[in-house]
Amino acid sequence: MDIADLRKRYTRNGLDEKDLPLNPIELFRMWIDEALDAEVPEPNAMALATVTEAGAPNVRMVLLKGIDELSARFFTNYQSRKGRELESTPSAACTIWWAELERQIRFSGRVKKLSVAESEEYFRSRPRESRIGAWASEQSRPVANRTELEERFIEVEQMFEGKEIPKPQHWGGYKIIFETIEFWQGRPGRLHDRIFYQLSSGKWNRQRLAP
Structure with a gap:
């Protein structure tokens, strides 16, 4: 089948302004809870778009x-490509897509690093092998082969054997400070519902967009 011929009829739900909160964070949380209840695979997976030094998008x-009421957070290697791009241009846009619910959330805003204490708290909650991986992987850097990466993992594992694994200085969290949030709900006939919120002078303004 030609992918151009693929079609899906969206029929699950709709968005009516009279039922929507003035604060989009309430709806954001509600949709996440519903994605969890629906057992959507990787319900917190999101596409993160940054800007390269040449001004090109990278996702x-x-x-x-x-x-929280002000921001969304994620964690990564500060020396990775996205980390370097966020250092250069501290703004980002994200998309969360839940095919099972025929829903999408898009948001954008300025980006700031979380405090060291916040990053350390989350790092301690990660599985031990993930903490080892944060030390072993020079994210986004070229490696000769898979073996080189696995050998580095073993080296770090041995280095911290029987010890607590501290957070590397090059690893931590970011917060995307909400400036815009858009909710998309699939509807029949491609007349999808799009509700767009924009923060202005500390107040959220809401409007419907054409699909």
Whole structure:
């Protein structure tokens, strides 16, 4: 089958302004809870877009690790490509897609590093092998082969054998400070619902967008 011929009819739900909160964070949390209840695979996976030094877009999947009234957070290697791009241009845009629920959330905003204490707290909660991996992988740097990477993992594992694994200085969290949030719900006939929130002078403004 030609991918151009692929079609899906969206029929699960809709968005009516009279049922929506004035604060989009309430709806964000509600949709995450519903994705968890629906047992959507990787419900916190999101596409993170940054800007290269040449001004080109660059996108990859990361994991959303929390939201509050002001921001969304994720963790990574500060020396990775995305880390270097965020250092140069501290803004980002993200998309979360839940095919099972025919829903999408997009948001964007300025980016700041989390405090060392916040990053350390989350790092301690990670599985031990993930903490080893944070030391072993020079993320986004070329490696000769898989063996080189695995050997580095073993070296770090042996180095910390019987010891607590501290957070590397090059690893930690970011927060994306919400400036815009958009909720998309699939509807029949491609007349999808798009509700767009924008923060202005500390207040969220809401409007419907054409699909």
